[in-house]
Amino acid sequence: MDRPRVGELSPPDRLLMGPGPSDVHPRVLRSMSTPLVGHLDPAFVDIMDDVQDLLRYVFRTDNQWTIPVSGTGSASMEAAVANLTEPGDTVLVPGNGYFGERMAAMVERAGGEAVFVDAPWGEPLDPAAVEDAFDRHQPDIFGFVHAETSTGTLQPNVPELTSIAHEHDALVIADTVTSLGGVELRVDEWGIDAAYSANQKCLSSPPGASPLTLNDRAMDKVLARESPVRSWYLDLSLLQEYWGDERAYHHTAPITNVYALREALRLVAEEGIETRWARHRRVAGALKAGVEAMGLELDPDDDWWLPSLNAVRLPAGVDDGTVIDALLEEYGIEIAGGLGNLSGDILRIGCMGHSARDENALALVSALGNTLEALDADVDADAGASAARRSLKR
Amino acid sequence: MDRPRVGELSPPDRLLMGPGPSDVHPRVLRSMSTPLVGHLDPAFVDIMDDVQDLLRYVFRTDNQWTIPVSGTGSASMEAAVANLTEPGDTVLVPGNGYFGERMAAMVERAGGEAVFVDAPWGEPLDPAAVEDAFDRHQPDIFGFVHAETSTGTLQPNVPELTSIAHEHDALVIADTVTSLGGVELRVDEWGIDAAYSANQKCLSSPPGASPLTLNDRAMDKVLARESPVRSWYLDLSLLQEYWGDERAYHHTAPITNVYALREALRLVAEEGIETRWARHRRVAGALKAGVEAMGLELDPDDDWWLPSLNAVRLPAGVDDGTVIDALLEEYGIEIAGGLGNLSGDILRIGCMGHSARDENALALVSALGNTLEALDADVDADAGASAARRSLKR
Numbered sequence: 001m002d003r004p005r006v007g008e009l010s011p012p013d014r015l016l017m018g019p020g021p022s023d024v025h026p027r028v029l030r031s032m033s034t035p036l037v038g039h040l041d042p043a044f045v046d047i048m049d050d051v052q053d054l055l056r057y058v059f060r061t062d063n064q065w066t067i068p069v070s071g072t073g074s075a076s077m078e079a080a081v082a083n084l085t086e087p088g089d090t091v092l093v094p095g096n097g098y099f100g101e102r103m104a105a106m107v108e109r110a111g112g113e114a115v116f117v118d119a120p121w122g123e124p125l126d127p128a129a130v131e132d133a134f135d136r137h138q139p140d141i142f143g144f145v146h147a148e149t150s151t152g153t154l155q156p157n158v159p160e161l162t163s164i165a166h167e168h169d170a171l172v173i174a175d176t177v178t179s180l181g182g183v184e185l186r187v188d189e190w191g192i193d194a195a196y197s198a199n200q201k202c203l204s205s206p207p208g209a210s211p212l213t214l215n216d217r218a219m220d221k222v223l224a225r226e227s228p229v230r231s232w233y234l235d236l237s238l239l240q241e242y243w244g245d246e247r248a249y250h251h252t253a254p255i256t257n258v259y260a261l262r263e264a265l266r267l268v269a270e271e272g273i274e275t276r277w278a279r280h281r282r283v284a285g286a287l288k289a290g291v292e293a294m295g296l297e298l299d300p301d302d303d304w305w306l307p308s309l310n311a312v313r314l315p316a317g318v319d320d321g322t323v324i325d326a327l328l329e330e331y332g333i334e335i336a337g338g339l340g341n342l343s344g345d346i347l348r349i350g351c352m353g354h355s356a357r358d359e360n361a362l363a364l365v366s367a368l369g370n371t372l373e374a375l376d377a378d379v380d381a382d383a384g385a386s387a388a389r390r391s392l393k394r
Numbered sequence: 395m396d397r398p399r400v401g402e403l404s405p406p407d408r409l410l411m412g413p414g415p416s417d418v419h420p421r422v423l424r425s426m427s428t429p430l431v432g433h434l435d436p437a438f439v440d441i442m443d444d445v446q447d448l449l450r451y452v453f454r455t456d457n458q459w460t461i462p463v464s465g466t467g468s469a470s471m472e473a474a475v476a477n478l479t480e481p482g483d484t485v486l487v488p489g490n491g492y493f494g495e496r497m498a499a500m501v502e503r504a505g506g507e508a509v510f511v512d513a514p515w516g517e518p519l520d521p522a523a524v525e526d527a528f529d530r531h532q533p534d535i536f537g538f539v540h541a542e543t544s545t546g547t548l549q550p551n552v553p554e555l556t557s558i559a560h561e562h563d564a565l566v567i568a569d570t571v572t573s574l575g576g577v578e579l580r581v582d583e584w585g586i587d588a589a590y591s592a593n594q595k596c597l598s599s600p601p602g603a604s605p606l607t608l609n610d611r612a613m614d615k616v617l618a619r620e621s622p623v624r625s626w627y628l629d630l631s632l633l634q635e636y637w638g639d640e641r642a643y644h645h646t647a648p649i650t651n652v653y654a655l656r657e658a659l660r661l662v663a664e665e666g667i668e669t670r671w672a673r674h675r676r677v678a679g680a681l682k683a684g685v686e687a688m689g690l691e692l693d694p695d696d697d698w699w700l701p702s703l704n705a706v707r708l709p710a711g712v713d714d715g716t717v718i719d720a721l722l723e724e725y726g727i728e729i730a731g732g733l734g735n736l737s738g739d740i741l742r743i744g745c746m747g748h749s750a751r752d753e754n755a756l757a758l759v760s761a762l763g764n765t766l767e768a769l770d771a772d773v774d775a776d777a778g779a780s781a782a783r784r785s786l787k788r
Contacts, residue, residue: 001454003663004447009653011431011441021430021649032426032650036415036600037405038728047405053398060395070602071465071627074645078627106626200646206430208464208602208648230624232500233465233472249733251468252594254602254651255415256426259403269397334432339643 014328015355017364018336019149019309020178021200021207022352024264028205031263032256039253048243051258054265058180058203058273059195059213061187067243068209068261069234070254073177073198076210078106079234080173080196083214083222084141087111092130092139092170095119098150098340099175103143110230115139121341122151122311124304127160134168141171146195147179150339152311152348154183154304162191171218177201180211181268182280182308182352193218199257202280202308204353205264208257264353280307283361284351286391290365291349294372294384299346308356310349311342315377320344323371331367358392408722409749411758412730413543413703414572415594415601416746418658422599425657426650433647442637445652448659452574452597452667453589453607455581461637462603462655463628464648467571467592470604472500473628474567474590477608477616478535481505486524486533486564489513492544492734493569497537504624509533515735516545516705518698521554528562536564540589541573544733546705546742548577548698556585565612571595574605575662576674576702576746587612593651596674596702598747599658602651658747674701677755678745680785684759685743688766688778693740702750704743705736709771714738717765725761752786 016023037044055066069076081103085091089112094100096119104114115137119125125144133139142165146155155161158174165172174195179185182202187195194214199205214222214236222229222236229235233251241248268276284307288298291312299311314320320337324347327333338346349364365388369381410417431438449460463470475497479485483506488494490513498508509531513519519538527533536559540549549555552568559566568589573579576596581589588608593599608616608630616623616630623629627645635642662670678701682692685706693705708714714731718741721727732740743758759782763775 001451001456003666004444004451006444006448006656006660006663009425009428009441009657011428011435011437011653013429014431014435016430016432018432020646021432024430029427029429031403033423034403034405035407035423036410036418036594037408038410038412038415039601040730041405041408041722041728043405047403050398050400054400057395057398062395071469072646072648075465075469075627078625082625102626109622109624109626109629198646200430200649206648206650207433207646208651228503230503231472231476231628232496232503233468234625234627235503252414252466252592252601254466254600254648255594256600256654257602257648257651259405260650262400263403266400269400272397328435334435336434 013332015333015360015363017355017360018334018350019348020198020350020352022204022350022355024204024206025267025354027267028260028263031259034259036255039255040249044255045247047258047262051262051265054262054269055211058265058268059187060185060189061213063213063215065219066213068258069212070251071210072207073210075234076196076212077175079212079236080194081106082110082231082234083229083236084171084173084194084218085110085112086225087227089140090115090137091141091143092117092133092137093143094125094145096121096123096125097145097148097153099145099148122153122299124153124155125161127157127164130161131164134164139170141173143173145175146185147176147183147306147308149178149309151299151342152306152309153300154306156304158190166191171221178308181276183306184277187213199261199264202352203264203268205260208254209261280351280356283356283358284310286388287349287351287361287364289391290384290388293387294369294379294381296379308350308352310351312347312349314345314347315372315379318372318375318377320347322375323347326371327367333364333367362388407726409727409754409757411749411754412728412744413742414592414744414746416598416744416749418598418600419661419748421661422654422657425653428653430649433649434641434643438649439641441652441656445656445659448656448663449605452659452662453581454579454583455607457607457609459613459634460607462652463606464645465604466601467604469628470590470606471569473606473630474588475500476504476625476628477623477630478565478567478588478612479504479506480619481621483534484509484531485535485537486511486527486531487537488519488539490515490517490519490547491539491542493539493542516547516693518547518549519555521551521558524555525558528558533564535567537567539569540579541570541577541700541702543572543703545693545736546700546703547694548700550698552584560585565615572702575670577700578671581607593655593658596746597658597662599654602648603655674745674750677750677752678704680782681743681745681755681758683785684778684782687781688763688773688775690773702744702746704745706741706743708739708741709766709773712766712769712771714741716769717741720765721761727758727761756782
C-alpha cells in the first residue's frame with residue numbers, strides 16, 4: 001500500500017477500426033473537458049432535454065421515454081431486457097449471433113425463459129422462422145439484433161418481423177448497438193417498441209451513457225409490473241422520475257458522458273441522419289471493394305451486408321491474432337477477430353461514426369494488404385488498394 | 395423528428411459545494427479529452443493495472459478484486475449488494491439515513507431480506523444496537539454507511555462493528571461513497587470485506603466509473619453462489635474475467651472515465667492519502683467554525699462530524715429552496731437540501747476533493763452569511779466570516 005508510482009497518461013495514438021469504440025471527434029473530446037455542473041442543476045436539466053431531443057432524432061422516434069442509461073451498451077441492453085421481462089415471461093431471441101446469446105443470458109437473469117429463433121450465425125432471421133417460433137413458443141417479447149456485431153449481419157425486413165410479433169401481441173426489443181447513427185433505422189415507422197444502443201459505435205462518443213427508447217406500450221408494461229425490476233440501478237420506473245417531469249434524484253448521472261453524447265449527437269444533427277447513413281455506406285463500400293478485390297471474402301451476403309461492421313473471412317492458414325497484432329503494432333490500427341462461433345475464422349473491421357472516413361478506409365485496406373502479403377497469404381494487395389481508391393473517386 | 399436546433403455546450407461556471415459532484419481538477423478534465431484506445435488494447439490493460447493499484451492505495455487494501463464498476467456510485471453499490479446477497483439471505487442494514495434505505499431496496503431486488511439496525515437519523519450506529527440486531531436476526535451480511543451523505547454523519551468505531559459481524563460469521567459491506575479519499579478509511583485494518591464508493595465525491599473525478607473492492611472471503615462467496623447474480627452487467631463472476639488475468643471481453647469499459655479516474659487517483663497519490671484526509675478536516679473545519687460562529691447549528695455531534703458533508707440546521711422560518719437557489723443564482727455556488735426524513739430541515743454543504751480548498755470554504759461561509767442576512771435570518775455573517783478566516787490562518 002505504498003504510493004504507486006504511476007506516470008502521466010499517454011496512451012498510444014490509434015486508428016479505431018474494430019467493433020468499437022470508434023474514433024471520437026475532436027469536438028466531442030473537447031466537450032469532455034468542460035467543468036461539471038451538478039446533476040440536478042437547472043442548467044443540466046436543459047442539457048438533459050437537449051440530449052433527449054437529439055436521441056429522438058437519431059432513433060427516428062417520438063417516444064417520450066428516450067434517455068441515455070448511465071453505463072455502457074450492455075447496461076442499456078440489460079435495462080431494456082430486465083425492465084420488460086417479468087419472471088415467467090417467455091422471450092424469443094435470435095440464434096444467429098453472440099449478442100442474441102447475451103440477450104438470452106439477460107432474460108434468464110430477469111427470471112424469464114429464453115427461446116431461440118433458429119438461424120445460422122452470419123445470416124439474418126428469416127420471417128418464416130420467426131413466425132414458426134411464435135407458433136411454437138407464444139413468447140411475450142421478441143428481441144432481435146438489428147446489426148449483429150459478432151457476424152457483421154444486418155437484419156433486413158424489420159417491419160415484417162415486428163408485424164409478426166404484434167399479431168401475436170408481443171413486444172419487440174431491438175438491439176441497435178451497431179446501427180444507431182450509422183445504418184438506416186426507423187424506430188417508429190418500423191414498429192419497434194423498445195430499442196437500446198451504445199454510443200461508442202456509430203455515434204462516436206466515449207462509452208458510458210447509452211441510448212434507450214421505449215414507446216408508451218413498452219413503458220406501460222414496465223409501470224404495470226407485478227414484481228419490481230431485479231436491478232434497482234436500471235429500474236426505469238424509478239429512472240423516469242429523474243428523466244421525466246419531476247427531475248427527482250435517483251442516482252447521479254454521468255455528467256461528462258452526457259456532455260459528450262450531446263456533442264456527438266449535435267454532430268449527427270449537423271450532418272443529417274440520412275446523409276450520415278449514406279456516408280457509412282460509401283466509406284464502408286470502399287472498404288468492402290478493397291478487401292474483395294484483394295481476394296478476401298466478406299462473410300455476409302450483399303443483401304444483409306452491414307456497413308458499420310465488416311466480417312472478413314481469413315485466408316487459409318492465416319492466424320487472426322497475428323494479423324490483428326501486426327496492424328496494431330505496425331500501423332496503430334485496431335481491428336478485431338471473431339467472437340464465439342466465428343472465433344478464429346474472421347476479422348471484424350468496423351467503419352463507424354468518425355472512423356468512417358475516406359482516408360481511414362484507404363489506410364485500412366493498404367495496411368491489411370501489406371500485412372497479409374508479409375504473411376505470404378494469397379492476396380493481391382495492389383488490386384485491393386486500387387479498388388478502394390476507385391470506389392471513393394467522386 | 396426534425397433536426398433539433400441545439401447550441402454549443404456552455405454550462406454555467408459553478409463552485410460545487412453540494413453532496414457531489416465536487417469540482418474536478420483541471421488535470422482530470424484535460425485527461426478526458428485524451429483520444430480513445432480500445433478496451434482490449436494492451437495499452438488499456440496497463441491503464442487498468444494502474445487504476446487498480448491506485449484504488450488499492452486509496453482504499454488501504456491489498457485486495458486483488460479492486461476495480462472501477464462501469465457506472466455511477468449506485469452501480470458499484472448495487473454490484474456489492476447484488477453479488478453478495480443470495481436469494482434468502484438476511485442482510486442487516488443501517489436505519490440511520492437515506493442510503494441505508496437504498497441498501498435495503500437493493501437487498502430486496504437481489505432476493506434477500508433486509509432488516510434494520512435501530513438508530514435515529516443523524517446519529518451513528520451504536521455497537522450495542524448492532525450486537526442486539528445480530529442476536530435477533532442472525533444476518534448473513536452486515537452493511538453500514540461509513541459516511542452518510544444524507545445526514546453528514548460519520549460512523550466511528552468501525553473495527554468494533556466489523557468484529558461483531560465476524561463473530562457472527564457475517565460478511566461486512568461498507569458504503570464509503572462520501573469517505574473514500576477524503577476521510578480516514580482503512581479497509582484491511584478495519585476488517586471490511588467489501589466496500590464501494592463513487593468518484594465524484596472526495597476523489598473529484600466525473601461520475602461514471604465507481605470504485606469497488608472485495609477481499610477473498612467476499613469474492614469466494616460470489617464465486618460459490620448457487621444462483622446467478624440478478625444483473626448480468628454487474629455480475630462480478632463475469633467481470634473478474636476482464637479485470638483479472640484473462641482480460642476476456644465482458645462489456646466495453648467506460649474508457650474515458652477510467653482515464654479520468656486514473657488521473658484523479660494520481661493526484662491523491664501525489665498528495666498522499668493521509669495528507670489529503672488532514673486537508674479535508676482543515677478546510678471543512680473552517681467551514682464548520684464559520685457556520686457555527688454565524689449562529690447556525692451543525693446537525694451531528696463533534697464525535698461523528700463528517701468533514702466531507704456538513705449538515706447545517708436551517709434557521710427558524712428559512713426555506714431551504716430559497717437559500718439554495720440564491721446561492722446558485724447569485725454566487726454560482728451549489729449546495730443542497732436535506733433528503734428523506736431531513737428534507738426541509740437542513741442544508742447539505744460538501745467539502746470534497748478538489749472543492750475542499752481554503753478559498754472555497756471562505757467563499758461559501760461569506761455567501762451563505764450574505765444570503766441568510768438578506769432573508770432576515772437571525773445570523774451574524776461577520777462573525778461567521780471571521781471565524782472561518784481565523785481557522786485557516788497558519
